[in-house]
Amino acid sequence: MDFKKLADQYKDELFNGVLPFWLEHSQDKEYGGYFSCLDREGKVFDTDKFIWLQAREVWMFAMLYNKVEQRKEWLECAIQGGEFLKKYGHDGQCNWYFSLTREGEPLIEPYNIFSYTFAAMAFGQLNLATGNQEYADIAKKTFDIILSRVDNPKGKWNKAYPGTRCLKNFALPMIMCNLALEIQHLLDESFLEATMKTCIHEVMDVFYRPELGGLIVENVTLDGRLSDTFDGRLLNPGHAIEAMWFVMDLAVRLNQPELSKKATEITLTMLNYGWDKEFGGIYYYMDRLGCPPQQLEWDQKLWWVHIETLISLLKGYQLTGSEECLRWFGKVHEYVWSHFKDPLYPEWYGYLNRRGEVLLQLKGGKWKGCFHVPRGLYQCWKTLEELSEK
CATH class of the missing domain: 1.50.10.20 (Glycosyltransferase)
Incomplete structure (x- = not known):
């Protein structure tokens, strides 16, 4: 794999396509x-x-x-x-x-x-x-x-009605893994370290479930048990995979190579589970027991899910040398660049149907803004650049 050529591809897309789009069109003067x-x-x-x-x-x-x-x-x-x-x-x-x-x-x-x-x-x-x-x-x-x-x-x-079915959600501990590092210059070192360890514990000991073959669930009961309900059966492969590169960054910060290895394994498990074997791409939502999901958009292919996956695969390869990460990166990279990149105008599509056809031609909306595409291009560029220098 030509890391230098790939690094240039991601960097060029970031600086000459995506960033100028937002600078020019999004600012309310x-x-x-x-x-x-x-x-x-x-x-x-x-x-x-x-x-x-x-x-x-x-x-x-x-x-x-x-x-x-x-x-x-x-x-x-x-x-x-x-x-x-x-x-x-x-x-x-x-x-x-x-x-x-x-x-x-x-x-x-x-x-x-x-x-x-x-x-x-x-x-x-x-x-x-x-x-x-x-x-x-x-x-x-x-x-x-x-x-x-x-x-x-x-x-x-x-x-939620208090006391009947109290569940806690994966999204906040996941985002806290990233936020702790983002504002580390404002936090006391001992407090920062305690916060990082708490976040890692929540993600890797509470929502990660070895008894489900190593899947990460979106919701558990307050005492950490699985719940056989719509919310309790819910999987969001992209969410779990995104969280893994946050955990890898924490593992580097805390010098815990075993944690990097575990996060890489989970990335590959969730990707294998969430990949659409018929049409390619990663499902948005799944039910861990194979029941019909309540989210009608469950089989859509979303931009952020795939971009976050590219980041986790590259970081996983960089930190562990996993050849499976590299193989999967090639496969997901091909899907992303052939489906989400608009061949005529800057920025990327966000929403595809299961077959990979564009559902909405918007470049930004209520949920898609100047974030996952440029952050993903930046992260992939920097990681590929480091790999090419090695």
């Missing part, structure tokens, strides 16, 4: 913040602003400014989005709304914990880029609120 609802060519089709997508774009451009090159337009893009979020994104106490009007009026209450996690990431990177203490304070205060809500992420907006 009148009110601040970003448009995320962009059609195939980049035209705005809805002006609502979703906090987690606003924060992800702030993070993206601040991170690139910090780690790749101090480009003025990247910093300006990140700061204007951060200032919009600082002014309108929360209730004054860092309780982050889910969405706003174009002008910044709140539309949906702060029910979604991921508005908080991505706000913390965004302001952590902005603080690194600017040295502005106010940004650090926002990130730390938001992180404290996340920690206080770990046991009930939706707070008073939780729709």
